[in-house]
Amino acid sequence: MTDETAYPAKYGIRLPDGRVQCDACPRACRLHEGQRGFCFVRMREGDRLVLTTYGRSSGFCIDPIEKKPLNHFLPGTSVLSFGTAGCNLGCTFCQNWDISKAREMDRLMDTASPAALARAARDWDCASVAYTYNDPVVFNEYAVDVAVACRENGTRNVAVTAGYVAGDARRDLFAVMDAANVDLKAFTEDFYRRVTGSHLAPVLDTIAYLVHESDVWVELTTLLIPGLNDSEEELRSMFRWVMAELGPDVPHHLTAFHPDHRLRMIGPTPVSTVRRARAVALEEGLHFVYTGNVDDVSGGVTSCLGCGTPLIERDGYTILAYRLTSEGRCPRCGVALPGRFAESVGDFGPRRIPVRIGQ
Numbered sequence: 001m002t003d004e005t006a007y008p009a010k011y012g013i014r015l016p017d018g019r020v021q022c023d024a025c026p027r028a029c030r031l032h033e034g035q036r037g038f039c040f041v042r043m044r045e046g047d048r049l050v051l052t053t054y055g056r057s058s059g060f061c062i063d064p065i066e067k068k069p070l071n072h073f074l075p076g077t078s079v080l081s082f083g084t085a086g087c088n089l090g091c092t093f094c095q096n097w098d099i100s101k102a103r104e105m106d107r108l109m110d111t112a113s114p115a116a117l118a119r120a121a122r123d124w125d126c127a128s129v130a131y132t133y134n135d136p137v138v139f140n141e142y143a144v145d146v147a148v149a150c151r152e153n154g155t156r157n158v159a160v161t162a163g164y165v166a167g168d169a170r171r172d173l174f175a176v177m178d179a180a181n182v183d184l185k186a187f188t189e190d191f192y193r194r195v196t197g198s199h200l201a202p203v204l205d206t207i208a209y210l211v212h213e214s215d216v217w218v219e220l221t222t223l224l225i226p227g228l229n230d231s232e233e234e235l236r237s238m239f240r241w242v243m244a245e246l247g248p249d250v251p252h253h254l255t256a257f258h259p260d261h262r263l264r265m266i267g268p269t270p271v272s273t274v275r276r277a278r279a280v281a282l283e284e285g286l287h288f289v290y291t292g293n294v295d296d297v298s299g300g301v302t303s304c305l306g307c308g309t310p311l312i313e314r315d316g317y318t319i320l321a322y323r324l325t326s327e328g329r330c331p332r333c334g335v336a337l338p339g340r341f342a343e344s345v346g347d348f349g350p351r352r353i354p355v356r357i358g359q
Contacts, residue, residue, distance in 0.1 A: 083133025
C-alpha cells in the first residue's frame with residue numbers, strides 16, 4: 001500500500017467542536033483537517049482518522065527471542081521483528097530515534113501485507129513475530145491484522161511496547177498477542193512527564209491489565225539511567241509495586257543506558273549499578289531478575305523456584321545450558337517454571353538476519 005492516507009484508522013470520535021479525537025492512546029489528540037497526532041503517523045483526513053504507515057515498514061529482521069527481551073517465552077527460538085515509524089512517547093534517550101521520531105515516510109522502504117508477513121515467518125521457521133523498533137500502539141490496526149494472519153499459520157505474536165495505550169485499542173492489540181515485554185521506564189510521574197512526555201499511571205494500568213485480565217505472557221524491562229531513575233528508593237518502590245500488584249513471577253530485565261538521541265550528556269550506566277539494582281529486586285522478593293547490556297553471566301541465569309537448580313544459563317543471547325523437561329519443569333524436583341515453553345529448546349543463537357519480504 002503506497003498511498004499514505006489510504007487506510008482508515010480506528011479509535012476516533014468526532015467532537016462537538018468539529019475536531020476528531022484519536023483514542024488510540026491516552027494523549028487523545030484532537031485534530032483539525034490535515035493535522036497529525038503526536039505520533040505523526042495517525043492523522044485526520046476529512047472526517048476520519050487514517051493510519052499513514054499501514055503495510056509499510058522500516059525493515060524486517062530475524063532475531064533471537066531473548067533480544068526482545070523475553071527469557072521465559074520459547075527460549076532459543078527465532079522471531080521475525082519489524083516496526084514502522086512514529087511513536088506516541090517523546091523519550092529523550094530513545095535508542096531507535098531514527099525510526100520512532102521519523103518524519104519522512106520515505107524511511108519506510110519495505111512493504112508487506114499481513115498475509116505476506118505471516119507467510120514469511122512460517123517459511124523462515126520463525127516461532128513468532130515481534131512488533132517492535134517503534135511502539136505497535138501507533139500502528140495498532142496493521143499489527144492486529146498481521147497478528148491474526150500469523151495465528152492462522154500457527155505463529156505466535158510478541159508486542160514490545162511502552163504500554164501507553166487506551167481502552168479499545170489496548171483490548172484489540174493484546175487480544176491477539178501471546179507475549180509482551182513492557183518498558184517500565186521509571187517509577188515516578190516526574191520522570192515520565194519530563195523525560196518521556198507522558199504519564200506513569202496509564203502504563204501501570206496496562207501492565208496490571210495484561211497480568212490480570214489477559215492471556216498474554218508478560219515480562220518487564222527498565223533501562224537504568226544514572227541520576228534519573230536508578231536511586232535505591234525509586235527502585236525499591238517499583239519492585240514493591242510489582243510484588244503487590246503483579247506478584248513475584250513476572251520476569252524483570254534491568255538494562256544499562258548508553259548515551260543516545262538528546263540525552264548524550266549522561267554517561268553509560270556502570271555495571272555495578274545494574275548488578276545492585278538486581279540485588280535490590282531479589283531482596284524485595286522478585287523471583288526472576290535479569291541484567292542486560294552488561295557483562296554479568298549470573299544475571300542471565302534462570303533457577304528453579306523449588307530447589308535452586310540452574311534451569312537455563314545464558315551468555316547474552318546465547319543459551320549455554322537448558323535443563324527444563326518437555327513439560328517446562330525442573331528435572332530435579334518437578335516444580336514448573338512460569339512462562340511459555342516448547343517441548344524442546346530452540347537453537348537459533350545470537351544471530352541477526354535482515355530480510356526482505358515484499359507484498
